[in-house]
Amino acid sequence: MKIYEKIRPFLFLKRDKKSVHYKNLKDGDKIEIDGKEYVKVRLQLVDSLDMDSAKSIDNLETENSLLTEQNKELIANFEELNIKASLLEQLNHNLINHSQPNFSRIKTLENKVSEQKKRIDKLQLLSKRHKENILRLSIKHTDLKVKLDKEKRKVKELKEYNLQNEANQKLISKLESLNNKVILLEQLNKNLVSTDNKEACRLNKRDATITKCNKEINRLNKLTENYKFIEKENESLKIKLAKEKYKVTELLKQLQAHIKYEQVENTEESLY
Structure with missing residues (x-):
């Protein structure tokens, strides 16, 4: 202070x-x-x-x-x-000043990146459509395969009927051969009626044979009638078999067409 x-x-x-x-x-x-x-x-x-x-x-x-x-x-x-x-x-x-020349290059690269993104989006959309088509074709392929298996079973059954028909044909040919033999025996019997009594015993035996053959012929005739009925059925089955074979052929053609279509789609995807 x-x-x-x-x-x-x-x-x-x-x-x-x-x-x-x-x-x-x-x-x-x-x-x-x-x-x-x-x-x-x-x-x-x-x-x-x-x-x-x-x-x-x-x-x-x-x-x-x-x-x-x-x-x-x-x-x-x-x-x-x-x-x-x-x-x-x-x-x-x-x-x-140093980065100025790179601006145009960066702009060009950005444009290319934008174009590539657009192309990728387009390819993704195309891929999605292809996947949907492949799924649809796969389902259709499965259905066609099921149908083809059914047709194969039918063909197998028809082949079995065809084999049975071949057996029937063999029986019919055997029956015709027996009928020819009976005819020959009857003719021979007529010729032997005018011969000596020494042949009576042989005639009796032949008569017995003829009777036996007639019984066999009657049995075979019944079988023939059955076989003819079966043959008619076989004819209808042949017609069905031909139709089924045609269906199978068409299904195979469709299946091959779908397989080719899938191969073309896969080729296009690989190109993209």
Whole structure:
């Protein structure tokens, strides 16, 4: 407070711009705090100052010296940073000039990527349709295979009937052979009637043979009637067999057409 009382009259002096004192204040070291200028005055400690005030002033001067050095360092760093900023700006400018020729290339590549994406989307849609067609054809192929198996079983049954018909034909040929033999025996019997009684015994035996043959003929005639009925059935079965064979042929043609279609689809997918 004693120092303040001594310097107070000098703080509120009217500034005369022509005075030597004002010129000294103007040209001397100043600092600006909150928009106000303060003159840096080097104070000298006198005996009138107390210990605490002197210590505070000394601390302030020390802090001021440190702040001044830090300010100089900050100015040097600021200049260095300005140089770096200028170099970075130049580098950025060089990079832009260097990358300028690549912009058109990047644009071209982006267009190609866009076209490829469109093509991929188109191929994915086409692949989805192909998968649906393959699934549909697979189901149809399964149905045709089931039908083909049924037709094969029918063909097998008809072949068995055909074999039975061949056996019937053999029996009929055997029956015809027996009929021819009976006719020959009857003719022989007529010829032997006019011969001697010595042949009577032989005639009796022949009659017995003829009777036996007649019985066999009657039995075979019944079989023949059955075989003829079976033969008619076989004829109808032959017609059915021919129809079934035709159906089987058509099914095989359809199956081959579907297989060729699947191969063509697979070839198209591989080309894409």
